[in-house]
Amino acid sequence: MSPTPVTADHNPLRDVRDKRLPNIAGPCALVLFGVTGDLSRKKVMPAIYDLANRGLLPPGFSLIGFARRDWADQDFGQIVHDAVKEHARTPFRESTWKSLAEGIRFVPGTFDDDEAFDLLAETVHQLERDRGTGGNTAFYLSIPPGFFGQVCQQLERSGLATAEPGQWRRVVIEKPFGHDLESARELNDIVEGVFAPDSVFRIDHYLGKETVQNLLALRFANELFEPVWNSHHIDHVQITMAEDIGVAGRASYYDGIGAARDVIQNHLLQLLALTAMEEPTAFTAQHLRAEKEKVLASVRLPDDLAASTARGQYAEGWQGSEKVVGFLDEEGMKPGSTTETYAAMKVEVDTRRWAGVPFYLRTGKRLGKRVTEIAVVFKKAPHLPFDDTETEELGQNAIVIRVQPDEGITLRFGSKVPGAQMEVRDVTMDFTYGNSFTEKSPEAYERLILDVLLGAPSMFPRNEEVELSWRILDPVEEYWAANGRPDPYPSGTWGPASADEMMARDGREWRMP
Template sequence: MTPPTEISKGHNPLRSEEDKRLPRIAGPCSVVLFGVTGDLARKKLMPAIYDLFHRGLLPPGFSLVGFARRDWEDQDFMQIVKESVKERARTGYDEEVWTNLADGIRFVQGTFDDASAFENLATTLKELEDSRGTEGNTAFYLSIPPGSFAQVCEQLETAGLTKPSEAKPDAWRRVVIEKPFGHDLESARELNAIVESVFPPDSIFRIDHYLGKETVQNILAFRFANQMFEPIWNNNHVDHVQITMAEDIGIGGRAGYYDGIGAARDVIQNHLLQLLAITAMEQPLTFDAKDLRTEKEKVLAAVKLPQDLAASTARGQYAEGWQGAEKVPGFLQEEGIKPDSQTETYAAVKLGINTRRWAGVPFYLRTGKRLGKRVTEIAVVFKNAVTPFDENQTEELGRNAIVIRVQPDEGVTMRFGSKIPGSNGFEVRDVTMDFGYGSAFTDSSPEAYERLILDVLLGDPPLFPRHEEVELSWKILDPIENFWASMDAQPDQYESGTWGPQSSDDMMARDGRHWRMP
């Protein structure tokens, strides 16, 4: 495989002053992957690394080291990676590409409490530095439960792996952490303290895969590169905003993780509050990481909880029902779930943002499992226009809206009123104008983990949340979670395949609004 000859400086393309068509290519480096036997590693991380290598965005000497307790040799781990790549790689399997990548694959057997295993890891990384030219640059990807973060970080520090060697003083060492970032504010602070005691803040990358999606990053371009939208992106024109992440699947085999966590902690605290921050933030001075974080943190700090949490939140559990043509069990019937579990599989909240731009505009966030379809979207719904039309002429006209579709059909839809052709009089109804990534661009969008892993290796963290954002998010969610816990009751039931409990519709109805049907 011949990599591209022109190498960019690794700046984010949103802020680079170089030709945006030049690829961002990582320099010499290796990735150590903890948790290689997990679903995330097999389904997302390994294929993403291969796809980056296939696209020429990783150096020829790039190396991947797996760490696990399995009694494997290098070739055993290599086979696991190969199977994952063949099954899930976006760019397709290529034998020559695979052979070049496989030359740099190693495996270290051990447990997190085994100091000798981390010494072996250090020896392996030194061998790769000498034989593959990684120059000592290493990213440690912790695709493991948060409870193990402290032990792994301490072992890495003891083995001398958190700082560059004297022979390579300019080498970098970085750590990647998957959500959840704690389960409340106190635990998030403890987790941050543990990781930052070993790695400097600029070397810590907290992964929220939603922030790697093209559509999420396109919100910045949509807002700040187009004069037609920004002037109306405020409380003078916007009635409310709905942010939805709906799944049509149940908890699957995640009972051990999900029970006691729930929809709000699993999705609202990170994904949806990040989408809220990007939607509501002011224009940053630049698209550097520091300036982006500053504006997102301002939004999260300005979020205002409603006084009446009973009227402005809703939670539910999916009951048995039909998901398409399949009869599915309810949450309380899922294997591993306690029959009296109070964990919610659906959560909806109403939030305000106490800034001049957004004062008085409610932001409605909802997420749930076993809902009508899989969809994630941001809907900015505008106020009714003052028009000369009478009610009969506009009875089929709703509110104007801009809907940013994050997944699965990435794009933007605009809803506005148009005269019905040939109608008697002057009747107006809703029509839509649609932009789809798939039809507008010939290149397929990179998978979110491709972009995020590449950002880590480039040291370019424009949308990665820092601990300040994580803590601000927990400050928003903790009072809601505490209120729900004080109720000491099971969440409302909703039939699988529907759009959530009646209490969620009632929450909207109190404000004279209703949820969109995606």
């Protein structure tokens, strides 16, 4: 019997007949551009170590850093070592580090340096010979989008973007994926002009979070929820990403981008798509993406954007016990900036399942607490055989999926208060990952980087999803640009009054997380 051939999709370290075994990456290397940035140091490097520590990387895995630094291999190795010691999720083990460090290389150079990319190509080929990487290489562009085109062209010129038979080459890009529809299309054309669409992995770290993926299990593995997941029973949906931090140290990056472009266009619209999508015929990348795209194509903005959107800018205030400055007083901020730090909007999904159900999206900085959640709020019971005084503390039933922190699910429903009289009030049932499972959830970047190395694109948005998201947001951005300044709100509160007024017009109010 002939041996199983090794292909780009075959992993010789895993017996695919046993579905209980973890997915272990096959022979490969990862080239990291932007090694000096916070993202690389705090997320990417620690995630690579954690994967190695969990036994999910092959013995010959290699990490190549590329930057404008006069470093040797051991200098970059020390940078990785320090990042791992400070930020890794799993315990530091000398044996794991020693194995990983043997595959660490560094190539100095700039993005316009042909010789540096030629040296990078030589390094990739050398690792193929010396460490058995198989020539399989992922290029992680942890750099500003303005450099994507230049780096991709250099990878093409040096031959690094082209895979030999039996090999694969993939590129990973971080948000923002453009700043509007036109720039997103230009960026997609540049990247996909060098790499095949199935080899482009656009990272949205929210899609790697355990709770986000559990949303699919909640809906489609439980007969309890799916029958009521529609406009007959659901009143509205609120999707919130709140931060309690400001933009200190990131003023130059954040100014001109704002909360809507930074969060709503990618994270919140992706969460909306997963909440509203129909059941896929299979949990493959093709079928998941197709269902998400149907949702995004069906999203409709209300005609009156003044009444259905709100934007704000944090002013000075108190974050807990700390006095903090306002957005315009942050170091490096342009005087008179009109960039919003809070954004809220109402949209509807024009499908049979969701007809008439509004989705409210909000995000902001310097809010009351750090939380990301999806709250599915149900209609009130059509008939309550109680006096008003017996149910005055009863709200609407809700399922709340907490993405971060304290990942889990809360179910809110009415229950009788113990005692002789009939009194009904809200109670909650909580499921948390920490209490229900002994194994800690992996960090989002662990899951997503492993998926890149495995060639599993299910949780990565493709260009159609990105462009559909910009189609939704662009009219809102254009309206805001033509209509004055954001409304101020004190730091430590839950946003501007205009956001509460937006909800009040519909007879609703924001959930207090």
